[in-house]
Amino acid sequence: MSSETKQILTTDGIPLEISLKKAERKNKIKAFLLVAPLLLFLIITYIFPIGEMFTRSIDDKMITNMLPKTFKSMETWDGKELPPEEVFASFLSDFKILVDKKEHGKLAQRLNKEKNGFNTITKKLFRLVKRNKIDETQSIKEQIMKVHKRWRNVEYWQAIKRTAPPYTSAKYLKAMDMYLNEDNKITQVSEDRRIHRILWLRTVEVAFFVTVFCFLMGYPIAHLLATLPMKYSNLLMICVLLPFWTSLLVRTASWMILLQQQGVVNDFFVMIGLVADDNRPEMMYNKVGTYVAMTQILLPFMVLPLYSVMKTISPSLMRAGKSLGGTPFVAFWKVYFPLTIPGIGAGCLLVFILAIGYYITPALVGGASGTLISNQIAYHMKTTLDWSFASAMGLMLLGGVLVIYWLYNKLVGVDNIKLG
Amino acid sequence: MALPKYTETRYRIWHYFYIAICTFVFIFLIAPLFVIFPLSFNAEEFLVFSEGMKNLDPDAFSLRWYKDMVYGTKNPWGLAAKNSFIIAIFATLGSVILGTVAALGLSSRHMPFKGIIMATLISPMIVPLIISGVAIFFFMAKAGLAATHTGIVLAHIILGTPFVVITVTATLSGFDHSVTRAAASLGSNPVNTFMKVTLPLILPGVISGGLFAFVTSFDEVVVVLFLAGLENTTIPIQMWTGLREQLSPTILAVATCLIVLSTLILISAELLRRRSERLRGINR
Numbered sequence: 001m002s003s004e005t006k007q008i009l010t011t012d013g014i015p016l017e018i019s020l021k022k023a024e025r026k027n028k029i030k031a032f033l034l035v036a037p038l039l040l041f042l043i044i045t046y047i048f049p050i051g052e053m054f055t056r057s058i059d060d061k062m063i064t065n066m067l068p069k070t071f072k073s074m075e076t077w078d079g080k081e082l083p084p085e086e087v088f089a090s091f092l093s094d095f096k097i098l099v100d101k102k103e104h105g106k107l108a109q110r111l112n113k114e115k116n117g118f119n120t121i122t123k124k125l126f127r128l129v130k131r132n133k134i135d136e137t138q139s140i141k142e143q144i145m146k147v148h149k150r151w152r153n154v155e156y157w158q159a160i161k162r163t164a165p166p167y168t169s170a171k172y173l174k175a176m177d178m179y180l181n182e183d184n185k186i187t188q189v190s191e192d193r194r195i196h197r198i199l200w201l202r203t204v205e206v207a208f209f210v211t212v213f214c215f216l217m218g219y220p221i222a223h224l225l226a227t228l229p230m231k232y233s234n235l236l237m238i239c240v241l242l243p244f245w246t247s248l249l250v251r252t253a254s255w256m257i258l259l260q261q262q263g264v265v266n267d268f269f270v271m272i273g274l275v276a277d278d279n280r281p282e283m284m285y286n287k288v289g290t291y292v293a294m295t296q297i298l299l300p301f302m303v304l305p306l307y308s309v310m311k312t313i314s315p316s317l318m319r320a321g322k323s324l325g326g327t328p329f330v331a332f333w334k335v336y337f338p339l340t341i342p343g344i345g346a347g348c349l350l351v352f353i354l355a356i357g358y359y360i361t362p363a364l365v366g367g368a369s370g371t372l373i374s375n376q377i378a379y380h381m382k383t384t385l386d387w388s389f390a391s392a393m394g395l396m397l398l399g400g401v402l403v404i405y406w407l408y409n410k411l412v413g414v415d416n417i418k419l420g
Numbered sequence: 421m422a423l424p425k426y427t428e429t430r431y432r433i434w435h436y437f438y439i440a441i442c443t444f445v446f447i448f449l450i451a452p453l454f455v456i457f458p459l460s461f462n463a464e465e466f467l468v469f470s471e472g473m474k475n476l477d478p479d480a481f482s483l484r485w486y487k488d489m490v491y492g493t494k495n496p497w498g499l500a501a502k503n504s505f506i507i508a509i510f511a512t513l514g515s516v517i518l519g520t521v522a523a524l525g526l527s528s529r530h531m532p533f534k535g536i537i538m539a540t541l542i543s544p545m546i547v548p549l550i551i552s553g554v555a556i557f558f559f560m561a562k563a564g565l566a567a568t569h570t571g572i573v574l575a576h577i578i579l580g581t582p583f584v585v586i587t588v589t590a591t592l593s594g595f596d597h598s599v600t601r602a603a604a605s606l607g608s609n610p611v612n613t614f615m616k617v618t619l620p621l622i623l624p625g626v627i628s629g630g631l632f633a634f635v636t637s638f639d640e641v642v643v644v645l646f647l648a649g650l651e652n653t654t655i656p657i658q659m660w661t662g663l664r665e666q667l668s669p670t671i672l673a674v675a676t677c678l679i680v681l682s683t684l685i686l687i688s689a690e691l692l693r694r695r696s697e698r699l700r701g702i703n704r
Contacts, residue, residue, distance in 0.1 A: 028531070031530045032532060034525025039540065042581075045574060050555045218445075224438075242450065245635060247678045251452060253667065257672075394555075395551075397548060397550075405546050
């Protein structure tokens, strides 16, 4: 370093570089402070609770806290033959505490979920403990084994051991119609009880086809809107924007009226002779209703991004394509279509993300075969109150959406979302 | 869209086919909204066009269901409308204030971690509503805010801010920052600069973001279904219960009112958008 390069000083004698850095840092803090209130608010009320959904979905601490001594003494037990005296003794002492707290019922319920048959034998043990019939000076193992033959069965003790970890993946497996069997292997539930996988598949299927329908219907009108002169396109734009701004429930209600058996659509079909008056097809409370209503509701989300991309394509490009000898079809396919791909990506992913989490419309017009995974989540939140299961399914859905969102971000960029 | 005279027949056919498809799609989009209109004036209880209505017989039409909506006994719509408006107005105010301030920070070129923060701020818009509903319910239940107006307002602020953030950031992207520097060099403090210079210029974006937030709150049913108690019922909740139990013409009267409201909102949003484009110097 030659001493010739003199540092540039500001008027207060501080080197310019340091002074600039300081100002930069000040600006950074200022900008961050502006964002901070909203960021903090969202983290507390929204991001954390989503995290809480995760802990809730894997939480299995209840039983871990109920039988602390039992699980401690089980650590040395190999789980092949009946556990030693020590395990029985600590199980009894844990059980006595639970009886005092009147929580033995909860234990029986939880254990019964792990293996059928625990309810009866826990009740029998409870009666004995209640009447103080167990002599602590004798072998506790012998006495418990006498209560019921199942207490002599090693499988039941293995089942207790399986509940030891404070965390469980059971809810996630249940959402995929699977469970952990006795040997800790992932097994499928019997065929007649596989309900969730159908729902997942149906959700993806509905979202996929709604996206396809939206694309097929949205592309031509976005093209028309982008190529018509301003004064006509503004008028037609209302047809896209009015549904966009109208309440979702209003639009669902109007589809319920249109699609019912005595509804306008059926009237029209009868009028043009497509169907007989006494043989009107059922168009609601099935997948047809879901598809039609969801396509109409989500169509604006396809048209708007497509339109904003098509608007920027100069018409002279198509003319150039044609003048170079392409037929209108070739010019469209080779010139126009590739330029609209960013809009197609944006529209499709937006519609798909919205459709995959749809709840209200399928619940109203879908009937039984229109139930999607979101309806199942709501059902477990509100009716069965199995919140951890609802959380698990919600997070699986969220995982899928985040993957799509990440793709969207890669392809289009989040900042490019346009509204109206 | 007139075709040039030399167009070949097959392209002519294709063109008319294309126009036909577009017409069909536009009808598909807009017609459902217009079905509700005449049916809400039905004199009878059925949700089909009666013979009288098809013949335009004046006796087949009546304001019966509108009267029922306003004066009906044991009628939930009054309370629901009041709640909906109160909740939507406060939620809009909250979203606009938090969202605009955050957008100002995000648009600054000094903002650190811009990408991840932006993604976090607009995540409530991307995450499916049912999941947001579950998460927000867990929070509100813990905070003791379930089944209160405050809880629902906070929930709707969460759902509404992304729209404000997006519209205001978009407005600010065309914003000439030299005007704020000019104000500062003339001795104005930052708050004063914001109120007198920045805000009037970005106002169209702020208001249109606010409109989005208002509609989001006014129309929101999934999260409210988890949070609302009997006294917090809103118009969407009443419509949801009504549609599940039975479609009554009163619901159609309410729906007609909502369509009128959304038309008004659409008109104001469009006017604002045009004004904003004019201010930003975008001429199309």
